[in-house]
Amino acid sequence: MNAFQPTLRRLDRDLTVPIPNRLRILRELEFDLEALSGELEARGVPPEQARARALDALVPDGATLRELDRLHASHYRRLTRHFSPGRLRTIERSALALATAVVLFAETFLLLRADWLRHASPFLWPVLGLGTLLFAAIATLAFRLWVKRDHQDPAANLRVILFLSGLTLATGIFGALADLLRLAGVLQAEPGLAGSLLLEWLPASSVLLSFSLLLALAGGLAWFIPAHWLALVSGAHAELLGHPLPNARPGAPRSLDPARPHQPASLGESS
Amino acid sequence: MSKPDPPGDQEFDAQGFARGIHELLVLAALREEPRHGYQIALDVEAQSNGVFRFRHGTLYPLLHRMEANGLIQGRWSSGAGRRKKVYSLTDTGRRHLSGEADRVEDILAGLMRMLRRARELPA
Numbered sequence: 001m002n003a004f005q006p007t008l009r010r011l012d013r014d015l016t017v018p019i020p021n022r023l024r025i026l027r028e029l030e031f032d033l034e035a036l037s038g039e040l041e042a043r044g045v046p047p048e049q050a051r052a053r054a055l056d057a058l059v060p061d062g063a064t065l066r067e068l069d070r071l072h073a074s075h076y077r078r079l080t081r082h083f084s085p086g087r088l089r090t091i092e093r094s095a096l097a098l099a100t101a102v103v104l105f106a107e108t109f110l111l112l113r114a115d116w117l118r119h120a121s122p123f124l125w126p127v128l129g130l131g132t133l134l135f136a137a138i139a140t141l142a143f144r145l146w147v148k149r150d151h152q153d154p155a156a157n158l159r160v161i162l163f164l165s166g167l168t169l170a171t172g173i174f175g176a177l178a179d180l181l182r183l184a185g186v187l188q189a190e191p192g193l194a195g196s197l198l199l200e201w202l203p204a205s206s207v208l209l210s211f212s213l214l215l216a217l218a219g220g221l222a223w224f225i226p227a228h229w230l231a232l233v234s235g236a237h238a239e240l241l242g243h244p245l246p247n248a249r250p251g252a253p254r255s256l257d258p259a260r261p262h263q264p265a266s267l268g269e270s271s
Numbered sequence: 272m273s274k275p276d277p278p279g280d281q282e283f284d285a286q287g288f289a290r291g292i293h294e295l296l297v298l299a300a301l302r303e304e305p306r307h308g309y310q311i312a313l314d315v316e317a318q319s320n321g322v323f324r325f326r327h328g329t330l331y332p333l334l335h336r337m338e339a340n341g342l343i344q345g346r347w348s349s350g351a352g353r354r355k356k357v358y359s360l361t362d363t364g365r366r367h368l369s370g371e372a373d374r375v376e377d378i379l380a381g382l383m384r385m386l387r388r389a390r391e392l393p394a
Contacts, residue, residue: 060328
């Protein structure tokens with residue numbers, strides 16, 4: 001283990017800047033600490049003393065950490081610094097609810113005007129409802145990761161997106177099969193209606209399957225891109241600090257301490 | 272009786288001056304060639320005979336602020352499996368160094384004149 005890793009881990013906990021920025025700061029510091037202590041050792045300073053001098057010169061104290069936090073804070077955090085956390089949460093949730101309502105309204109407005117919906121499958125409505133929920137989940141995650149730049153514990157959001165995508169696809173497939181079975185039942189009873197029934201069933205089923213597939217595909221992409229990005233960040237975290245980013249991956253255990261969600265449980269460092 | 276002329280167009284900002292000095296030290300350290308953060312710290316300490324020394328990581332907010340202001344440019348490079356950040360002077364930084372060095376010289380010359388006069392007065 002790198003001699004400076006305990007210090008880097010402490011700084012990782014104390015800095016509140018977004019994780020990618022924090023990793024860049026720590027990586028720069030790690031190289032400088034090792035290079036400076038190496039240089040001092042080359043000048044004849046004993047190793048222990050060289051490390052202590054490097055730490056004293058380069059490791060940020062409380063005031064410097066606050067300065068780094070201020071410098072590297074996200075634009076969103078700078079803009080909203082005057083709001084209390086509770087009030088900000090209320091504003092964020094209201095904005096999300098409003099955005100979802102706008103999407104729902106636009107979706108309903110467009111669908112009611114569409115001719116092909118006259119004979120829509122009854123399963124199309126739950127699929128569109130799930131699609132709206134999927135939009136809300138994707139918007140929440142995108143807002144957290146790329147606007148608010150809060151990268152702590154996104155696994156729950158990712159799981160919700162994956163679950164909703166799967167459920168949308170399953171509902172579409174199940175709906176298409178149920179419609180087919182219903183059609184078969186009606187055709188058995190009244191074979192004379194085959195032509196007109198098939199003309200109704202075919203577009204309704206195609207629309208249902210297309211919508212569910214497209215929504216599931218969008219959800220899958222919305223899951224894959226942040227999951228892949230978080231895996232890269234987590235890999236960089238592991239390389240630098242010796243452990244992956246906790247809770248970055250879907251399925252990773254949740255932190256027990258919400259105040260310090262990225263604090264590793266067994267680092268064995270007291271400072 | 273006419274009022275004495277004001278000492279300058281702007282009021283002297285001691286805190287800003289101190290911050291400006293640190294920026295100038297970094298710019299001066301980068302004048303010849305790009306350097307890593309620790310090399311800048313070592314260079315400043317060596318060139319100033321230990322008068323100026325960066326402690327408690329104060330170098331980093333300074334470097335990052337200067338980078339954001341376009342005075343210096345930080346570049347990541349890889350070597351021996353490790354990533355390191357090297358800073359170099361930008362054209363803006365070069366101009367800033369030369370303009371501010373003249374201004375600081377003027378301020379210090381004024382200060383020295385005052386101190387010399389004070390020393391020459393009988394106790």
